[in-house]
Amino acid sequence: MKAVVKEKAAPGARLMDVDVPAPGPRDVLIKVKAAAICGTDIHIMEWPPFAQARIKPPMIFGHECSGEVVKVGDQVKNIAVGDLVAVETHIPDETCFMCQTGLQHICEKMAIIGVHVDGVFAEYAKIPAVCCWKLARDTNPDLGAILEPWGVAVNGILKGEVNNRTVAVFGCGPIGLMGLGSIHAWGASKIFAVEPSEMRLSMVPQFAPDAVLINPAKDNAAKVILDATGGRGVDVSIDISGNPRAIQAAFEVVRRAGRVTLVGLPSEPVTLELTANVIYKEARVFGSTGRMMWQTWYEMQNLMDSGKFDPMPVITHRMPLADFAKGIELAQSGKAGKILLYP
Ligand SMILES: [Zn+2]
Ligand SMILES: [Zn+2]
Incomplete structure (x- = not known):
């Protein structure tokens, strides 16, 4: 499959052919429908100290996306092949004090998709089932891709x-x-x-x-x-x-x-x-950091269902995954809203 890979500990990234990942027993494999560029991706591309301290190349980056589930691990019960999901970026360990007290999003051993493990700027992505937010199957995949960043705002606002x-x-x-x-x-x-x-x-x-x-x-x-x-x-x-x-x-x-x-x-x-x-x-x-799992997502769903707010106008640019470098440069310039990439 095609994927955007941070190849070396230096500025830049490359579109490469890599193997489709194999989901583990508690993962799903999604076919990425739409992915969005985030400030973190700009950092990963430009390689400032923030990125150097966190990223271990080579790795696939990108974390905001929606996708169709094409495979599920043996132990996955709540997600089925054919489901459309949005991806929650926090991977909680599910065992620490924070996870056990309802605050998985600030897990003591948290990993982040597209930062600590391979991300979603690719045709397929392996996602832990615990990070999947199921969408109605007729949901616009573009909307699914911007829920994660929208949730960052919602979590902060609703303190x-x-x-x-x-x-x-x-x-x-x-x-x-x-x-x-x-x-x-x-x-x-x-x-x-x-x-x-x-x-x-x-x-x-x-x-x-x-x-x-x-x-x-x-x-x-x-x-x-x-x-x-x-x-x-x-x-x-x-x-x-x-x-x-x-x-x-x-x-x-x-x-x-x-x-x-x-x-x-x-x-x-x-x-x-x-x-x-x-x-x-x-x-x-x-x-406030990230999104509460899953209160923030329910708050977004409630607001969408109310018909009082539609976040879609935040998307100003859409381009193929192969143009990721152009998209990241545009995001960096501040002359764009959300930019979506399509594998
Ligand atoms: Zn982000
Ligand atoms: Zn934890």
Whole structure:
């Protein structure tokens, strides 16, 4: 089969012919229908220290996808050949303290598909059955491929309430945009969207039509938000950018006893003014990573079933798997929403 392989411990990757993987007793084999490019894939391609510390070449990368099940291991009971599934990237060990207390997504021995084990930028992929989210068979496979990144936003947003709350979102890449659509659908009273890329900012109204758009390259985001909330600040502040300046602003604009959720990953330690912005405010601070298994997926399903939000407009480009390098470069440029690859 054709697969995108990170061949060496150096920048780049190559489309190669490799063997179709053989599923183990608790795995399924899927025929990949659609795969999406994520920031992690950009890192794997470019090979910064983040990737060097995690990736052991040669390996197939890519982790966001949907696929049709073509083989199931002997011990797999809940998935059948012909099922359409979306892939959950966290592989929990199912035995540690976190797994036993309902928090598999932060398993102490977690492996990640497309990072620690072979991924999905390929014609076929071996997926543990515990990582399969079954979709109705008539679901658009493109939708299945973007549930994983959408869930990153949903998990962070739902660390508390957003209905009838004022919410500021820092970072409007694909995850931020889908997050904004969800926050709007869940009935936030006022939404602020902060993003330095004009292209991405221009996509926000499709997701949250009444959001106040702020370009921090032009305006002081914290000042705009504080002025618009009578100086009190917002109830909920969510950072999806990982940018240190945005994280600082997220703390500046949260109101007293408000909530900050951090989803974006800063590449270095961030300096925070804790006395004024957290302690005196009695702010509540949450980290959020990946998706809860499977609460987050049910939340997404509920929202889709309600008809109040459709994340599909986040997909701006579609291309064959062979064009993966072009797609990753486009994703890196920030001039795209979600980019899908088709094996
Ligand atoms: Zn991802
Ligand atoms: Zn575990």
